Amino acid sequence: MITGDQLQLRVAAIRDISPTLRLVRFENAGDGPLPPSATGAHLQVVLQGAQKEIRNAYSLISKPGSRDAYEIIVRRVPESRGGSAYIHEQLKTGDLLTTSWPGNLFAPQRSARKHIMVAGGIGITPFLSYVADFAGKGIDYELHLCCREEEKDSFAPWLPEPDKVFVHWDADGHRLDIPALLLRQPANSHLYVCGPDFLTNDVLEAAETGGWPDNHVHCERFGNALSGGEAFRAVLQRSGKEIEVGEHESLLEAIEREGVEVPCLCRGGACGVCLTSVLDGEPEHRDHYLGKAERAGGKHIMPCVSRAKSGLLVLDL
Template sequence: MIVSALKLRVAAIDDIAPSLRHLRLEAADGSALPPTGAGAHVLLSLPGAARTHRNAYSLVNPPGTRSGYDVIVRRVPTSRGGSATVHERLRVGDRLDAQPPGNLFAPVRPARHHLMIAGGIGITPFLSYLQDAGVRQTGASLHVCCRESEKDVFQPWLPDGADVRFHWDADGHRLDTAALLADQPAGTHLYVCGPSDLNDAVVRAAAAAGWPASQVHTEHFGGASAGGNAFEAVLHKSGLRLRVAEDESLLEALERAGVAAPCLCRGGACGVCITPVLDGEPEHRDHCLSPAERASGRLIMPCVSRARSPQLVLDL
């Protein structure tokens, strides 16, 4: 069983765009919440029609906030339950279970400048960056690739004087990534958060421009575990056999069966859920395992990865 450490209440809901909903979450008992940090996220348990979905959302609060948590969630047309619940089922006053804030995408404090590139809802972790005193003092610039209709949506979370530029798919407004990366002072750290295609393109451009890998940081979101053939997961130690459906992740199938599987990011980045594989062929979709670890076929990250073979035997 997953034990939740926080009990939250939906204090306010605001539809800030046709597909974007802002939630204000406060402690159900009115107490102070654990403090947040720039780039932090919170893992929410969202009751769906058939099962509970556990999704991580970036906090857009100023660092140190304890009075409540603010998240912005995009309605995904192919949602497997998380965003659909937020947009269709949640009401003010509803109670939610949550884990304390985690942070896998904090700004690097020794950086001489912080350069951020966001794709769509990938702006959310950077809203807290721009409200961080240390980041502001060092110097930061944010470039957002989004729909033209959404370029003003995030203004309430942008501090006065912040260097923020929006780009969209029109002549004169597209982001020139190569030119941007070439025009940065030494010691700059690059952060990118968005769909995999954007993240991968920016990382490739940074490598081509000679940026050290240690100064390039990414956070991925959405879709990695969605879609794929159903398969059977066999838990070697308990003998339990689980069918993992086309529309659920291996981690969700484990949780559905009551298996206490550790997790943190649910996006294939943190490594907390790494599980040994005894038999079968994994289909790796994570951002954590090394090429050698993937090639061995002996490890899997259940939060996003699936099976190429009809069956996986896990050391659980």
């Protein structure tokens, strides 16, 4: 398997590793080995929900280079728009799914002297592949996991070097002191953060204040929780369609529901691939891609996460 863009996978195993965490193992339903998985990579999974098709991106936790199977861990989220609930309630062994090839927006910097990872809860998943890559190779790293105390051991099976893993939770003596962590790190360290926005923002701010060059700081944000909001309407000018974007779906999902294709990759407002021109109306930008001037200009929108302030958007689609 050398080129392609879609995979047909079979659910080979499902295992609950905690009351809210479910591990899913996929194998190739087609011929031959899978494309090699990658450090920090994700898979875009298409789920056939009862009402609509759901597309979510999940980090691959498999050892980088794995070709026999891919594994993901999915947390059950109370406010789930469907993906998490579907995987926890409906997905079963033997099911066939369509996914993307692995994509990577969060690769480690190979030239780094030291890797420092900060994870918030399920945000640890991309780092499980980092650790699988680094362990045993003499690569210097530290993983800091911030989570609820009762979950502090949930990921232990994927962490072969426990002396490099530090778990923090919300109790005196156990909280992560981010500025202190960033203070004495050797030159050519790289810092990675994945977790809820408040943690990511704290880390980014501490890094800036602490004199870290911004190109040594990398984050992957959870996109899905961001995409809901008030319903609005969108006109797809070139397709001649007018669509309703519901409270619990993203603009991109609504567009796809109408059968209009938009190239996309991360579905989390980071990669810039789904960039769409706005002909009329005022976007509510929620992405991490557009610059300040581009946001203020209002001529473009990332439909995977952003919505409308104006009640109606006219798009060049």
